């Protein structure tokens with residue numbers, strides 16, 4: 001695990017956006033199309049604000065989420081709505097976005113998207129967040145569907161039910177996350193730094209974020 005500490009979250013957002021822009025440009029010089037996967041949550045917004053303003057060949061970038069709460073885009077918890085608002089604006093509005101939520105039920109979407117996403121894999125540039133419970137994407141400890149989503153032969157995506165959460169979750173699976181060419185983990189706060197340290201010694205079944213730690217560059221600020 002490669003860890004970069006920043007004095008504050010504003011500098012972390014600017015530096016990570018700059019790194020992502022550089023990696024996108026390098027990948028675009030090598031391939032006709034490039035896949036970028038990004039998380040929801042409260043931390044990445046400032047990264048998206050900075051990255052969306054960068055002029056690059058966004059029309060050749062396929063953007064997907066790392067996970068979604070199973071709600072439509074009018075719902076306040078929709079990650080797709082967050083991405084459209086904060087990332088797919090300005091120059092980055094030209095990117096091709098693949099939202100996950102669709103009518104017809106989550107199981108049908110898992111089947112359809114596992115096939116649809118295959119042509120966009122491996123992810124070229126992956127950005128992940130993590131929780132203080134050591135989840136990443138929607139791979140939560142003790143969740144229904146976690147073991148299947150961690151399995152080496154897992155399909156590209158899975159439905160996850162987290163005890164105590166009233167909304168089902170849809171997530172990219174561990175093989176897809178581990179298969180990304182570049183992995184950036186965006187972490188803020190002392191509690192999550194402690195969780196990161198704990199996760200390094202635990203199996204993915206207990207600390208799902210550990211499935212990507214060996215490949216990730218971790219970007220951390222205390223506040």
Ligand SMILES: O=C(O)[C@H](O)[C@@H](O)[C@H](O)[C@H](O)COP(=O)(O)O
Nearest residue numbers: 039040041042043129130136137
């Ligand atoms: O749907 C989501 O919320 C994310 O994909 C999730 O994995 C997030 O990255 C972590 O929960 C951290 O969230 P914060 O950035 O809000 O702390």
